[in-house]
Amino acid sequence: MNIEEAFREYRDSMVRAMVRFSGDEDGAEDAVSHAFAQAWMHSGMLEAMPEPAGKAWLYAAARNALIDIKRKDSRYSLFTRFVKDDESTEAEIADPGSEDPSRDLAEEAVARTMVERLLDSLPESLRIPVSLKYYEDLNATEIGEQMNLPAATIRTRLRTARLAMYEQYENKQFFGGEEQ
Numbered sequence: 503m504n505i506e507e508a509f510r511e512y513r514d515s516m517v518r519a520m521v522r523f524s525g526d527e528d529g530a531e532d533a534v535s536h537a538f539a540q541a542w543m544h545s546g547m548l549e550a551m552p553e554p555a556g557k558a559w560l561y562a563a564a565r566n567a568l569i570d571i572k573r574k575d576s577r578y579s580l581f582t583r584f585v586k587d588d589e590s591t592e593a594e595i596a597d598p599g600s601e602d603p604s605r606d607l608a609e610e611a612v613a614r615t616m617v618e619r620l621l622d623s624l625p626e627s628l629r630i631p632v633s634l635k636y637y638e639d640l641n642a643t644e645i646g647e648q649m650n651l652p653a654a655t656i657r658t659r660l661r662t663a664r665l666a667m668y669e670q671y672e673n674k675q676f677f678g679g680e681e682q
Contacts, residue, residue, distance in 0.1 A: 642654075
């Protein structure tokens, strides 16, 4: 997989996927840039990979970089990433039918954090298919092509991942075993 060609072909779709994942355009751009910088540093390994595996590696690198960026930004209020750059208020962004817009924002932030932690807890063999399915909108066949695996294996991994995430959620294991 040639890195320059991969950049031209995948960069825009990777940014869109990371924006869907995080809701943060700047963070998505930074994460994709970081992924391609890593790709450049590991160009020998990446160029030896078949294209589908290389693409999956790039998406995983971007997603991991985005998570790192979000962790570094966590010292700021959870609300700041939902507020637009212009004069918009939190109430305009939240559900207009809600009596307490800040509660909607808080619930969304908690839910997003919870999903991120649950996803982070999965082994890479389960995390990558879930990310590609739900953030890149790929089906099992397309994910299988990228990972050089049969679609049935991908469906099994997706089901296993969902069950593992649900079990961890039920047991509150995504907060390190403690309720927060």
